[in-house]
Amino acid sequence: MKTPETCHCDTQRRSFIKTAGLLGLGAASATLLPAQRAEAVLFGKKEYKISKTRLAMGTYVSMTAIHPSKDEAENAFGLAFAEIDRLNKLLSRYDADSPIHQLNTNGSLQNAPQEILELVARSLYYHSQTGGAFDITVKPLIDLYKDNFAAKQRPSEQEIQAALSNVGTEHLRFSGGHIAFSKPEMGITLDGIAKGYIVDRASDILARNGISNHLINAGGDIRTNGSAAKGKPWTIAVQDPAKNKEYPDVITMMSGAIATSGNYEVYYDNEKMFHHIIDSRSGYSPELSASVTVQAPTVMDADALSTSVFVMQPVAGVNFINSQYGSECFVVESSGATHHSQGWKAG
Numbered sequence: 001m002k003t004p005e006t007c008h009c010d011t012q013r014r015s016f017i018k019t020a021g022l023l024g025l026g027a028a029s030a031t032l033l034p035a036q037r038a039e040a041v042l043f044g045k046k047e048y049k050i051s052k053t054r055l056a057m058g059t060y061v062s063m064t065a066i067h068p069s070k071d072e073a074e075n076a077f078g079l080a081f082a083e084i085d086r087l088n089k090l091l092s093r094y095d096a097d098s099p100i101h102q103l104n105t106n107g108s109l110q111n112a113p114q115e116i117l118e119l120v121a122r123s124l125y126y127h128s129q130t131g132g133a134f135d136i137t138v139k140p141l142i143d144l145y146k147d148n149f150a151a152k153q154r155p156s157e158q159e160i161q162a163a164l165s166n167v168g169t170e171h172l173r174f175s176g177g178h179i180a181f182s183k184p185e186m187g188i189t190l191d192g193i194a195k196g197y198i199v200d201r202a203s204d205i206l207a208r209n210g211i212s213n214h215l216i217n218a219g220g221d222i223r224t225n226g227s228a229a230k231g232k233p234w235t236i237a238v239q240d241p242a243k244n245k246e247y248p249d250v251i252t253m254m255s256g257a258i259a260t261s262g263n264y265e266v267y268y269d270n271e272k273m274f275h276h277i278i279d280s281r282s283g284y285s286p287e288l289s290a291s292v293t294v295q296a297p298t299v300m301d302a303d304a305l306s307t308s309v310f311v312m313q314p315v316a317g318v319n320f321i322n323s324q325y326g327s328e329c330f331v332v333e334s335s336g337a338t339h340h341s342q343g344w345k346a347g
Contacts, residue, residue, distance in 0.1 A: 049229055052077045056084045057195055059219030065206065066213035066229055076209040080202040080216075087201060090115060091194045093139070093187075104139065104187040108180035119190055119197055119300075120174055126193075126304045127169050130320065133311040134304055135280035139187035140166045142278060160283040167280050191276075196259055196303030199223050203299075220260040223299045224253055238293050238330055248332050251345060253295070259302035261310045262291035279311045286311050288333060294321065295328045295344075305329070314339050 041049045050073040053062040063080060065073040090113060093100045099116055103109040109116075126134040140163040148155040155163075166185040173180040181187075199216050203223040206214045213226035215234055224234045233252040239260060251258075261277060278285055292310045296302035305327060309317030314331045321329040321341045328344040 047229065048073070050074065050077075052081075054081065056081065057088050057198065057218060061216070061218045063202075063206070064215045064217075065211045066227065067211055072209075073211055076206050076211045079209060080205040083205050084198055084202050087115065087194075087198045091119070091190055091198070093189055093191075100188070100190065103179055103181075107184060107186070108178070110178050112177055112179050115197075116179070117177060119193055120172075120179060120188075122300065123190070123193055123304070124169060124172075124174065126308060130308040130312070132281050133279070134192065134308040135167065135169060136188045136190060136192070137167050137169055137172060137186060138278050138280045139189045140164075140185060141280065141283055142189060142276065143187070145276075145278070164280075164283045167283075192307040193300055193304045195219070196221050196257070196299035196301070199299040200257070221299050221303055222258045224257075225255045227254055238332075239291065248338055249293075249330055249340075251295075256295060257297065257299040257302045258293060258295045259299055259306045260291055260293045261306040277307060277310050289314055289317075289331055290334045290336075291332045292317065293330045296324075297326045301327070 039051050046068045047066060048068065048070050049064065049066055050070050051062060051064040052074070053060055055061070061081075061084065063077050065076070067073045089095055090098060091100055092098045093104060095101055099109055099113055103112075112120075120136070123134065123136045127136075141160070144155050144159060144163045148159070166183050166187075171182045171186055172188070173182060195218055199218050199221050200223060203214065203216055203225055206216075207225055213228070214224075215228070216223045220239070222236060224236075228234045233254050235250060235252050236258060237247040238249045238251070239247070239262070276285075289310050292306045294302045294306040294309060296305055305321065305324065306329070309321060309329055309331065311317075312320060314333055314337075318329060318331060318339045318341050321327050328341045330341075330344055331339040333339070
């Protein structure tokens with residue numbers, strides 16, 4: 001954080017994630033990151049800014065609270081991080097014991113946990129709303145990219161088309177608490193929505209434990225509640241995709257949610273033509289946008305919408321957000337041009 005009440009929409013983690021070669025829940029190695037940090041700063045006689053940062057979900061997760069008691073805030077942080085760990089284990093596609101891994105391995109999941117049912121249902125809703133721009137069945141393509149570039153080769157058109165044949169929500173059976181695939185090589189990834197969902201749940205934990213003024217930043221997925229120090233709004237800077245130490249825009253907000261998707265986060269080739277965001281309709285990564293930042297009622301929604309708008313053409317994505325109640329967006333094109341929705345307000 002640049003100041004006690006400022007948060008950036010992206011952490012300085014690009015090189016770490018690129019080294020890991022993966023994006024997603026539970027994909028990181030703790031040995032590549034520094035130990036967790038905690039601090040408390042006094043503002044006046046009855047207000048502390050308490051913060052804690054640690055590794056979770058393959059990125060840095062920072063929690064900041066404005067509260068009169070350091071002990072109460074730190075206790076709530078512990079409960080919130082415990083919830084993050086629980087949900088991460090449940091929703092990770094990398095953990096062999098997780099239901100998502102079992103679904104991807106066996107092709108079916110009986111009596112799925114409620115959290116997974118909620119996320120799959122919301123994912124299918126956004127798939128419908130976005131005309132297929134948001135698609136959790138894109139895992140075969142992600143695996144193809146990752147495996148090929150790990151072997152230092154570009155996937156062929158034939159390989160991409162073969163992976164595409166195993167992609168599509170029409171092949172996903174979802175009813176009565178059960179989830180199943182109609183094709184044996186299918187798989188799902190909740191990477192585009194689960195981190196936001198987990199941040200929302202962690203925020204709920206903090207609020208329920210009396211920490212009404214707080215900010216959570218999970219690698220660019222941000223939830224704010226209440227106010228920053230001295231009753232001021234939280235100030236959030238949109239990360240520059242070109243890394244020129246400039247911010248394309250800055251916004252202020254009280255309670256709300258924001259998420260950023262960008263081609264600078266995880267990419268497989270130096271030209272950034274192949275990265276972790278893939279259009280399941282074409283089999284290729286979108287090239288027109290460099291980053292998309294979305295404000296929405298929840299981080300789960302902002303997460304899914306930022307991915308969706310990134311897949312769309314920039315102007316089409318902005319027009320889509322204009323039709324979504326309670327949501328706004330700011331788009332930086334690969335060329336450097338910017339677009340924003342009608343209600344987007346700079347700080």
